[in-house]
Amino acid sequence: MKHAGIVFALPLLAFPASALAQDQSHAAHQEAKGESEPASVEEQTADRTDHQMIDHSHMDDGQMEHGSEGSDTQDSSAASDAMDHSAIMAHGQHGDRQPAMDQSEMDHSAMDQDAQAEHMAIPEGPPPPAALQGPTFAADAFVGAEEMAASRAAVAKEISGTSVFWFQGDRLEYRLRGGDGGYLWDVQGYYGGDYNKLWFKSEGEGSFGEDIESAELQALWSHAIAPFFDFQTGVRQDFTGPKRTHAVVGIQGLVPYQFEVDAAAFLSNEGDVTARIEGEIDQRIKQRLILQPRVEINLAAQDIPELGIGAGIDTIETGLRLRYEFAREFAPYIGIDQEWKLGKSRDFARAKGEDQSVTNYVIGVRFWF
């Protein structure tokens, strides 16, 4: 392959004085371009300095006029023509040595003004027939249709948002309640594109030294239905107690005032209907210090005595967590979490000798990758 390119390191050279002089005459020459009778080079060079100064100051004037005209343009669409006109005028004034030229420009502009009837909007319209002629893809005939089709497919995929995997440990925490140690996990993640994702969620909790109190896993198809909301549907499997499988329908997203909301209804294989609404909001105290109030409400359509769930509001849980984002992906937190059983659920708990309300002091970490 022939290589005639010249590569050389960048020299830092002073600009020769002769070239400077040449530039000056060039500048003048440029100004004179278009004139019917160009002035001699000597003449131009002689008055170059003056000319430049004049040029400069007038340009500023023009600029100011231009700026002040700006407010007029807001008044009517015809005003833009008025401005055009005045800008040309300004040009004519400082472009001093080309009266004939400027005159023609003005005429031209004035003509346009009449002919074009600027008051009329330019109509929206389809492309003319000529625009639809010829091949769909111009490069196909030159590069090869197959090669271009493959390239197009690759590019379309690459620059339309590719599928993404995300895993978040929203709450992974140690819980201290009345002297006993417990734990909780609440994780979620997805894989997918902008409109459709496979979403999974898992949460569970327990006390150290005892069997796990609760553990569940959800696998959902998550479909974008609104700018801030996904519709989700799938299954949930419970792994503790009388093991249940549920059908899930819900929405997850961001409501006004930046609350992250996850609301879902569950229909179990026993025919029981329950629901859960979770909401949390990030309150940024400093760039990396975030306070997160959180609330969770569990509801049931019927009593489920074997699970200790009563119809109506089953439980309400509120929490307040303060986290520090060492990185966006890694934020340890401390917090407090309060849970109440209500109504029938409260009665079930009392009957079983369980706590009807629990206060947890929590320390944990929120992370994602």
Added chain:
Amino acid sequence: MTPIDRRNFLSASAGGMGLIGLTGAAPAWALGSAEGTVARKGSDVLSGEHLTMTVADTSFATGARRGPGVAVNGTIPGPLVRLREGQNLTVDLVNRSHEGTSIHWHGMLVPFLMDGVPGVSMAAVEPGDTYRYEFPIRQSGTYWWHAHTLQEPLGHYGPLIVDPIEPEQYQYDRDYVVMLSDWTPMSPHKIMRKLKVGEGYFNYNQNTWTDDYDLSGEERRMWSRMRMMPTDISDVGGATYTYLINGHGPADDLEYLFNPGERVRLRFINGSAMTYFNIRVPGLPMTVVQADGQNVQPVETDEFQIGVAETYDVIIEPTSEAHTLVAESIDRSGMGIATLASKPGARAVVPSLRKPPVLTMADMGNGGMAGMDHSSVDGGVMAGMDHSSPRAGETVGMGAMTMRDTSALPPNVKVGPGIDSVASNPIDRMDFPGLGLDDVDHRVLDYSQLLAAKPNSDPRRPSRMKTIHLTGNMERYMWSFDGKKFNEITEPIQFAYNERVRVKLVNNTMMAHPIHLHGHFFELVNGAPNDRQPLKHTLTVQPGGSAQFDLTADESGDWAFHCHLFYHMHTGMFQVVTVRPLEARDA
């Protein structure tokens, strides 16, 4: 006939000339790395009719950050391709990296097959392969080149300067490239994933209970109600990026030398993946002479915001021993720094970061409601879209504001989860200098100040309007045109060859989007006289606002049209413009 080379091209290096020669001396930590090399900082110059550009995996280090990079011809940025208008160019692109690559010649008028966009005009150049670009150079000015693949943010970009056949219009003594970029050791895949899953992941200037942002309680509640952040200025910030000037981070101490009394041309190129910069040289006015490679009538200013992929050429006359060149990221989370020095080692004060801006009503697309009714400017246009009175009447306070009234969208916009807000009253924001620069106490450039230096060639009034909605969902990190990600597009944006169209871009999102059309220049409809509308290849559509450009579709073929924020493009904000018939001009 023009002389072959009127002048030597100048570029800067760190600490004077010292570093240039030291490329062999890789730090010890790099020797064991997979690629075994560390990219040099700054570009070599590549000139001539036949060039070779070799892409390779590399390492890069600046300040405390080090990580993988992609270098072209061993440097980041890659070589400065310096050409002459009227020449022919052949470039052999050699891929010695481990993944597909390409070069897109940003802002260059090329046959569409030479445009370098995989999936549109070519297939990616696979590892081990060589691809030959051949095209004539039909223009002059400041441009750049970059990969149209995931390699771009890793370092696969560089400046491209074309010297004009006609003498330069402006007089100056020194000519420097200021190529801005944002680099991080984090891989593009990883960044994209974190943007998807962790909203606000990269933003450490968020509003908090203890911030000192100028936001009332009512405003804070409103933002919270909308599920948006008023501090969502830039998706990836200085906590992740090191901002580079010609490959030099702030710690690398880049120096541009001048002699007192000289005029210095600075060619700013924003080669960032994601970062808008506020450019200033405190204490020195700048005269903007070129935008996107096209000469404009000189405008003197004190600061300007440069969108991703835009270029601005300015001329300055340094007066002190040293001046600091500041490229502050739009979200004010970091800055690129260089020194204009009259002698090696001279330094000026580096200003501290200014307070980050917050979004306003206008950025939500309710600009007309904020008491600054620009809306009548495009009143005629809007009529068809029924941004009608009920809302205008009812939206007195923020409480009543509708953030997502999808009835305001035309039927071709796909309404779904990918749209989290709709600009209910998008105003033309050509006169907006950019987020955070509307309340500074010095002059700031905006688009309405730009006037083409010479008359444009096509005086025709556009025969039709084409409206395109910029749409997105920040929370889900989905971005699109007309609600459709690239893989959901049913048809391209179709133009007839030589058709004159006015394109209106409506930004329904609260972010600024630098929209780039390949292979063409378009004229900003910015209030300038018809024949002086400035030519651009990339246009920032301000948050919640609209912008219009006039286009003569005189380059047949298929052309990419996209947001140049890298991760917006890569999550869907990408389209193809077709110009037919193909035979209209030889491809």
